[in-house]
Amino acid sequence: MLELLLQGTANGLVTGAVFAVIAVGLTLVFGVMRIVNFAHGEFLMIAMYITYLMATFGKLNPYLAILVSVPLLFLLGAGMFGLLIRPLLAAPEISQLLMTMGVSILLQNLALLIFKGDPLSVIVPWSSASVRLGPVSVAVTRLVAAAASLVVVFGIYWLLKTTDLGRMLRAAAQNRDAAQLMGINVTRMYMLALAIGVSCLGVVGPVLVPWAYVSPDVGAVFTLTAFVTVVLGGMGSVSGAFFGGLILGVVSSVSQMFMPGTYGLIPQYLVFILLLLFRPEGLFSGRI
Amino acid sequence: MFTWPRIWLERQSPVSPVRRFVVAAAVASLALQPALVAAADVVIGALLPMTGGNAPNGAQKKTGYELAVEEINAQGGIKALGGAKLKLVVRDHEGKPDIGARLADAVINDDKVSIVVGSYMSGVTVPVSRVTERLKTPFLVTDSMADEITEAGLKYLFRIDTKAELATRAMLEGVKAFGQKAGTPITKIALLNEDSAFGQSLKADFEKQAPGLGLTIVENLSFKTGSPDLSAQAARIKASGAQWTVGSWYITDMLTMVKTFPSQGLNISRVSTFGGGVQTPALLQAGDQAEGVTGFTMWNPDLNRPGVKAFAEKFKQKLGVDPNQNGVKAYAGIWILKEVLERAGSLDKDKLRETLAKIEITSGPAMILPTSKISFDATGQLLPTHIAIQVQKGAFRTVWPDDVASTPLDMTKIKQGMVVR
Numbered sequence: 227m228l229e230l231l232l233q234g235t236a237n238g239l240v241t242g243a244v245f246a247v248i249a250v251g252l253t254l255v256f257g258v259m260r261i262v263n264f265a266h267g268e269f270l271m272i273a274m275y276i277t278y279l280m281a282t283f284g285k286l287n288p289y290l291a292i293l294v295s296v297p298l299l300f301l302l303g304a305g306m307f308g309l310l311i312r313p314l315l316a317a318p319e320i321s322q323l324l325m326t327m328g329v330s331i332l333l334q335n336l337a338l339l340i341f342k343g344d345p346l347s348v349i350v351p352w353s354s355a356s357v358r359l360g361p362v363s364v365a366v367t368r369l370v371a372a373a374a375s376l377v378v379v380f381g382i383y384w385l386l387k388t389t390d391l392g393r394m395l396r397a398a399a400q401n402r403d404a405a406q407l408m409g410i411n412v413t414r415m416y417m418l419a420l421a422i423g424v425s426c427l428g429v430v431g432p433v434l435v436p437w438a439y440v441s442p443d444v445g446a447v448f449t450l451t452a453f454v455t456v457v458l459g460g461m462g463s464v465s466g467a468f469f470g471g472l473i474l475g476v477v478s479s480v481s482q483m484f485m486p487g488t489y490g491l492i493p494q495y496l497v498f499i500l501l502l503l504f505r506p507e508g509l510f511s512g513r514i
Numbered sequence: 515m516f517t518w519p520r521i522w523l524e525r526q527s528p529v530s531p532v533r534r535f536v537v538a539a540a541v542a543s544l545a546l547q548p549a550l551v552a553a554a555d556v557v558i559g560a561l562l563p564m565t566g567g568n569a570p571n572g573a574q575k576k577t578g579y580e581l582a583v584e585e586i587n588a589q590g591g592i593k594a595l596g597g598a599k600l601k602l603v604v605r606d607h608e609g610k611p612d613i614g615a616r617l618a619d620a621v622i623n624d625d626k627v628s629i630v631v632g633s634y635m636s637g638v639t640v641p642v643s644r645v646t647e648r649l650k651t652p653f654l655v656t657d658s659m660a661d662e663i664t665e666a667g668l669k670y671l672f673r674i675d676t677k678a679e680l681a682t683r684a685m686l687e688g689v690k691a692f693g694q695k696a697g698t699p700i701t702k703i704a705l706l707n708e709d710s711a712f713g714q715s716l717k718a719d720f721e722k723q724a725p726g727l728g729l730t731i732v733e734n735l736s737f738k739t740g741s742p743d744l745s746a747q748a749a750r751i752k753a754s755g756a757q758w759t760v761g762s763w764y765i766t767d768m769l770t771m772v773k774t775f776p777s778q779g780l781n782i783s784r785v786s787t788f789g790g791g792v793q794t795p796a797l798l799q800a801g802d803q804a805e806g807v808t809g810f811t812m813w814n815p816d817l818n819r820p821g822v823k824a825f826a827e828k829f830k831q832k833l834g835v836d837p838n839q840n841g842v843k844a845y846a847g848i849w850i851l852k853e854v855l856e857r858a859g860s861l862d863k864d865k866l867r868e869t870l871a872k873i874e875i876t877s878g879p880a881m882i883l884p885t886s887k888i889s890f891d892a893t894g895q896l897l898p899t900h901i902a903i904q905v906q907k908g909a910f911r912t913v914w915p916d917d918v919a920s921t922p923l924d925m926t927k928i929k930q931g932m933v934v935r
Contacts, residue, residue, distance in 0.1 A: 343569030354776035365777035487709035487736030
């Protein structure tokens with residue numbers, strides 16, 4: 227019983243780290259631009275397909291795909307901002323929201339058209355390897371995913387907290403007009419927020435592929451949890467996304483350990499609802 | 515109040531009576547023409563998962579249907595209907611029950627199909643069957659195992675796929691046989707079922723039948739198909755002391771298990787399911803890691819059935835991969851429908867239903883199914899046979915029952931027991 231609990235917690239922490247990094251990108255976009263990017267999961271899907279192609283046809287280590295997908299997603303994010311979001315900055319929020327939703331549907335169906343609906347899989351030599359820590363064993367592929375996620379989360383946190391760019395992004399998030407008066411190019415900050423937020427997924431995609439399967443709707447699977455994590459942690463807060471991700475990961479993993487089937491998916495949302503009832507602004511609202 | 519038509523009262527037509535008669539006769543014969551000239555197509559509606567996690571098996575079925583339709587049309591169509599050609603309309607239900615129900619309605623009312631086939635997922639077949647019954651349209655279930663499908667008293671539903679209670683019995687007997695061969699009698703099993711109509715049906719049947727076969731269920735788990743994370747289930751099975759794991763899942767779950775179970779210390783060759791959840795070419799892409807995986811199904815290309823080689827080759831040419839049981843049942847299903855259409859000689863849905871209910875087929879391409887006679891019982895169920903397959907050297911081989919096995923069961927991985935660490 228205790229063993230199962232420990233195993234569940236370990237799995238939860240590892241999965242939660244991945245939720246956290248996906249949520250961090252999303253919260254950065256929301257925090258700075260106040261736009262909910264429904265297409266966030268689809269960028270993850272793009273990164274995963276790039277990884278699949280490189281691993282299957284280039285016979286390369288899937289992790290090398292990080293070198294390709296991070297810059298590519300950065301450019302895609304910047305492009306999406308310039309072409310689709312910037313013209314809508316003055317429009318009502320609902321228009322911006324619907325635009326990102328449209329991008330999401332477009333990307334999913336493009337992927338369906340190009341790759342068909344079959345779930346694709348990449349097998350690496352270390353797919354079945356695992357690490358034992360006492361009574362708990364964790365798959366190597368998931369440990370790598372968790373480690374990469376943590377690096378990115380801390381990287382974004384460091385960026386926001388210590389660098390000038392980070393300060394400018396936070397300023398644009400806090401008060402758009404005041405930031406402009408201070409000489410910050412707010413529109414460029416928006417573009418950078420989206421581009422950086424989306425390029426985080428360029429790290430997540432390659433580390434997810436060895437243990438998850440790639441299909442056009444894989445983004446949607448992770449997007450919902452990412453949204454819940456962002457709101458739980460406080461929209462705009464990186465530390466909130468980090469801790470929120472870990473909490474949701476552990477709750478979901480432990481509850482699936484002890485509750486049958488779909489019931490096991492309920493507790494994480496119950497926790498979410500309860501937390502919001504008592505702290506509607508989220509865990510770390512207002513802080514990066 | 516009746517009055518004579520004015521034209522009849524007032525004046526004669528300027529055209530002579532003979533001419534009028536000839537024109538009237540010509541018009542009348544034109545109205546009768548359609549019955550004598552080339553007959554309209556027979557439209558068959560297929561509801562399949564063409565997108566989503568089960569797309570590979572949707573593609574298998576579509577290819578099976580299309581192959582049969584092409585062959586039948588090339589041979590002259592349905593002779594009893596004046597050479598009418600078969601036309602297949604495929605609609606994608608995406609694996610979602612509500613979409614399936616809506617499409618059933620659309621395909622019958624808009625596409626005007628005479629017969630519905632499908633749908634690969636019990637969770638979708640159940641609501642579809644309610645619609646086809648309400649609209650009095652024959653529904654030939656070529657793939658969906660849940661017991662409730664033929665237990666709902668539906669008159670227009672017929673199934674050539676196996677029934678969960680029969681398949682689960684075969685699985686448990688097969689697992690016991692594997693244990694005998696490995697020299698370790700199986701007494702403790704773990705159940706792992708996905709939680710839609712498919713999994714729920716199998717779960718209930720496993721629970722009912724295991725005690726009668728001397729098997730104790732030491733762990734009983736369910737999960738949502740498509741979950742990217744099955745490590746909780748793996749940990750529980752490992753801790754339970756089970757010697758074999760049986761259950762129900764779809765291909766994406768099998769891929770997840772092949773990747774994650776070994777790293778959790780579970781022997782994947784002792785984790786078996788039925789049908790497309792294991793017998794899908796996508797599993798073979800896992801290479802060495804899929805070697806030794808066992809599962810159960812109704813058909814495999816290496817079975818000694820008439821016409822198998824020719825069928826398998828044509829199928830592989832069309833889809834690019836070998837046919838599995840889903841592709842074969844789709845193919846056989848359409849050939850069965852051809853017989854039905856020939857014997858009914860009409861597109862009247864009630865006539866088709868009657869013909870399906872009484873039909874007996876013992877020859878022809880439909881006999882690619884491993885059974886001695888194709889006929890349906892009072893609930894619309896065909897009596898199926900089952901086999902076990904194993905991944906050996908990158909291909910699915912039939913390993914049980916012994917009288918149809920093409921190669922013996924490979925013990926390399928199995929003999930390591932359920933827990934390998």
